[in-house]
Amino acid sequence: MARFFLLPQAGDIVWCRFPQRGLPAPGPKARPALVIDIGQLRDEPAAEVIYGTSQKLDRLFPGEFSITPEDGDAFVASGLSYPTKFDTARSLYLPYNDEWFAVAPGTPHGQSPKLGVLHPSLVRRAKAAFNAGRR
Numbered sequence: 001m002a003r004f005f006l007l008p009q010a011g012d013i014v015w016c017r018f019p020q021r022g023l024p025a026p027g028p029k030a031r032p033a034l035v036i037d038i039g040q041l042r043d044e045p046a047a048e049v050i051y052g053t054s055q056k057l058d059r060l061f062p063g064e065f066s067i068t069p070e071d072g073d074a075f076v077a078s079g080l081s082y083p084t085k086f087d088t089a090r091s092l093y094l095p096y097n098d099e100w101f102a103v104a105p106g107t108p109h110g111q112s113p114k115l116g117v118l119h120p121s122l123v124r125r126a127k128a129a130f131n132a133g134r135r
Contacts, residue, residue, distance in 0.1 A: 002097035005112055007045055008035045011123075013078050014113040015104040016094070018051050030102040034086050034118060034126070037093075044095050051090035054082040063089040063133020065125045067118075079108055079116025088130045 032052035
């Protein structure tokens with residue numbers, strides 16, 4: 001039986017087993033994901049998350065934005081260990097349980113998937129990426 005975590009808030013960056021493209025199961029490894037909404041899925045707590053990766057940061061496509069060490073305090077607040085880009089075109093509602101989410105490395109927020117937060121200084125960047133990806 002899956003264990004549920006306390007719900008995150010929109011703007012939290014969490015450790016997520018985001019599914020591989022086209023597959024309905026949790027991905028093989030946890031990765032960063034940005035929470036954009038909270039809701040329910042089949043009467044269970046769920047979070048809508050945006051896919052994050054530390055791969056191919058040399059090129060951002062429409063709908064993508066990055067958080068890097070050059071962002072200073074915003075990078076620190078994110079809780080990320082590596083520069084990461086988020087793809088706003090890849091978002092899913094997932095049950096907020098230990099099947100789909102994992103306790104963050106180093107447990108910065110206790111026994112929770114939370115890594116950190118999207119710093120307010122990066123909200124415009126994220127919104128611009130979201131708008132660009134919807135065109």
